[in-house]
Amino acid sequence: MIAYLKGTLEYAGVDSLIMEVNGVGYKLAVPSSTISRLPTIGNEFKIYTYLQVREDEMSLYGFISKEELNIFEKLITVSGIGPKGALNVLSTLSPKDVYMAIISEDIKSLTTVSGIGKKTAQRIILELKDKIGAVVEMDVDEFKTSSFEANSIVEDALFALTSLGYKRAEAMKVIREVYSEGMDVESIVKGSLKKLATL
Structure with missing residues (x-):
């Protein structure tokens, strides 16, 4: 089972996309609402997947969260x-x-x-x-928290901080404090480490 894919966006249609992962192009059917949330062509992103296997074909579906x-x-x-x-x-x-x-x-x-x-x-x-x-x-705040954590950039930053030995809860709290729309993983990690150093 393919849990998720991480690669570069090669094409985005109305309800499908093609992404390249290690030299292989994957075509995924996606909700049309997903298209506006994708990065620009050539940029890297992560997408969660569902693989449907039939006798005569396999179909891959993708989801941002x-x-x-x-x-x-x-x-x-x-x-x-x-x-x-x-x-x-x-x-x-x-x-x-x-x-x-x-x-x-x-x-x-x-x-x-x-x-x-x-x-x-x-x-x-x-x-x-x-x-x-x-x-x-779940109340609205809990839902927002889970949605925030599902953000692929936030996930990658969280993984980087926990890999450095920080506790998940501590790392997520700091990421929430430094994060703003449009930040990349490196900026989030640098800002978080700077803040963690003062705690």
Whole structure:
């Protein structure tokens, strides 16, 4: 199983991308909402993956965050919702919106997704409400924390600091204090080390 890929972006379409990893080009189907969150062509990034294997083909699906991957894996267990349907859901709604729609039985929100009618929305709620109960009990701050940690740049900076011997909780606290939109891994690590040295 391929858990994630890390490489350079070679092409980005409406709902798919091609990335090069160690000289191999991988084509991934992605939620259309993912495209605007990708780096520019030629830059490195990390993407979480789901591999679907059939008798005659293999399909690879990509997700910027673990939350997206988790809800995708749950959605495809619903009767009548295949990978394409699950991608449509994530192209329209954020993982948090999907969780909240299911737990609050908000059929109206789910039917804003192309291809999802009232009966399908009801089936999604019926089949997933119990499965995601523990997840949606997270409050908004906890959800934001998990989303922040799922940021690939933050993840790489966190890995670098923990590799240097710092505790994960301590490193994440400092990263949160120094991080600002647009920073690269090196800048985050340098800023974090400077702050850690004063503690």
